[in-house]
């Protein structure tokens with residue numbers, strides 16, 4: 256039976272307990288019906304497969320992905336290949352393109368838009384979903400389709416054009432994509448602004464908010480009530496800081512009352528929606544919508560499908576929604592890739608009508624550079640903006656060229672480490688150095704870890720020196736410690752294993768203790784100088800998953816966990832009130848999203864792993880402001896560069912379907 260094979264796969268660690276249990280549930284539901292055996296087996300397999308891919312970030316399965324006969328990525332695992340062959344035998348030659356047709360009679364699978372929770376699997380637009388994902392994706396597609404077809408009111412175009420000209424003085428003959436983005440976002444009550452690091456996303460958004468408030472002023476209407484949100488506390492703090500910086504750089508000719516109408520404080524999306532726990536309904540939802548005219552969501556690529564659905568449901572139709580982020584970064588940990596799916600419409604180019612409008616308000620003619628079909632595109636394409644020019648890095652920046660090269664999947668991206676002074680690579684020694692013959696048992700893992708620890712101890716020395724000199728919780732003392740801590744951050748692509756964050760944190764704190772730089776008895780306890788990362792949201796203390804704090808003890812022996820408050824200050828919390836957390840000398844690349852560090856160090860394992868992808872490298876590189884260092888072998892680096900994440904989602908397809916006349 257298929258279920259027996261799945262049980263063996265679970266025992267071998269190839270699939271999770273959840274995957275197996277879901278398949279077992281479907282097998283149980285089938286019992287009263289006498290389905291032919293291969294079809295019953297197919298349904299059980301697809302249940303486990305849907306769960307497996309959902310946990311890996313996909314929202315659905317496409318039968319076309321299984322035409323080569325591999326399931327659960329077993330083909331690459333020699334010892335599990337016999338189980339793969341058994342699966343294939345049970346399927347008895349059923350081809351993936353027959354799946355949907357053959358499963359029509361199954362009582363536990365729904366088809367089309369007949370959403371029934373009693374049927375935990377759902378075929379929608381030729382793709383197989385877990386019920387929850389299918390419902391969410393359908394809702395997102397419906398809401399975004401409606402929003403993208405609605406036009407927002409605009410003030411008199413010539414006067415609007417004059418105001419934009421003030422904000423974006425013409426500098427050269429090139430297209431000013433920031434100005435295009437503002438004009439595009441003004442016209443719709445939904446827009447997406449994507450761009451790499453330092454492309455001016457925050458500056459663009461600031462100018463957009465100003466223009467919207469200016470329109471209100473011209474209409475003699477109340478200023479817009481604006482909410483700024485981000486997925487994590489850190490990202491919210493960075494957004495608040497960047498908005499403040501952008502406002503400070505505005506031309507002095509801009510009415511200062513308009514500047515005052517831009518909020519300076521961002522909050523997390525969980526907090527805004529009033530999500531207490533996964534099980535309880537959020538405070539804001541369809542029947543109790545958020546009381547804002549405009550919601551700006553930063554780092555939107557980190558938002559998973561379910562949270563995004565909750566957000567859309569909590570917005571009233573008149574609330575303008577702006578998504579900001581970098582489409583090329585890692586997607587959310589949970590399933591969904593909303594930003595990446597939406598940005599696929601960038602390939603279509605703006606409609607002629609939108610180009611004509613842009614020319615009127617920005618004076619820029621895009622017709623000459625549009626090469627795609629502009630007649631029959633999706634309305635969403637006119638809501639998308641892509642910023643192309645980086646203002647943070649100069650043309651010689653290694654960080655910039657490396658990020659671009661990785662993004663393009665270039666096999667030769669490794670060469671930049673030898674050519675750019677802001678990039679350093681520490682390749683792992685794979686063989687015993689020729690002059691050290693006495694040590695016959697060369698261990699590549701230990702050698703690699705030793706190389707990492709040696710450098711990490713040096714990089715943390717300044718911070719630990721500041722910790723050593725820390726004597727009270729005054730603003731000045733905290734500032735010194737946090738500044739030293741934020742200079743460098745070590746990132747790993749993995750959670751577990753010798754090169755995963757758990758073991759690296761353990762090894763590094765132990766080494767720092769041996770060197771006399773840290774003093775603790777139990778590394779699980781809080782100790783002076785221990786950086787921690789919060790792992791769960793807790794509204795009561797306003798601490799959220801991903802927040803980073805420092806455990807500090809003053810000269811009187813009082814201990815507090817201190818956090819940056821995002822406004823240039825600090826807040827402290829009693830150690831007993833901090834939600835579940837872990838050490839943060841090293842953090843995962845996923846958790847580093849939304850943060851930036853002067854010197855960012857990426858640690859890769861000695862051997863390739865399925866989680867190492869192009870997006871993971873890109874995200875790690877773009878966390879660096881002035882220097883990027885890498886511990887890796889060329890082989891593992893190159894295999895990750897060549898592996899873009901394949902996340903199945905049907906959102907793009909559903910949106911296309913809905914826009915058909």
Ligand SMILES: Nc1ncnc2c1ncn2[C@@H]1O[C@H](COP(=O)(O)OP(=O)(O)OP(=O)(O)O)[C@@H](O)[C@H]1O
Pocket residue numbers: 433450451452453454455456457458459497501504646647
């Ligand atoms: N058009 C421009 N002309 C000159 N400088 C600019 C322009 N746009 C942005 N900058 C500068 O580039 C830097 C980055 O801008 P901004 O913070 O808006 O970018 P971002 O895309 O939001 O960055 P991040 O990657 O941090 O999210 C800022 O110092 C900003 O002043």
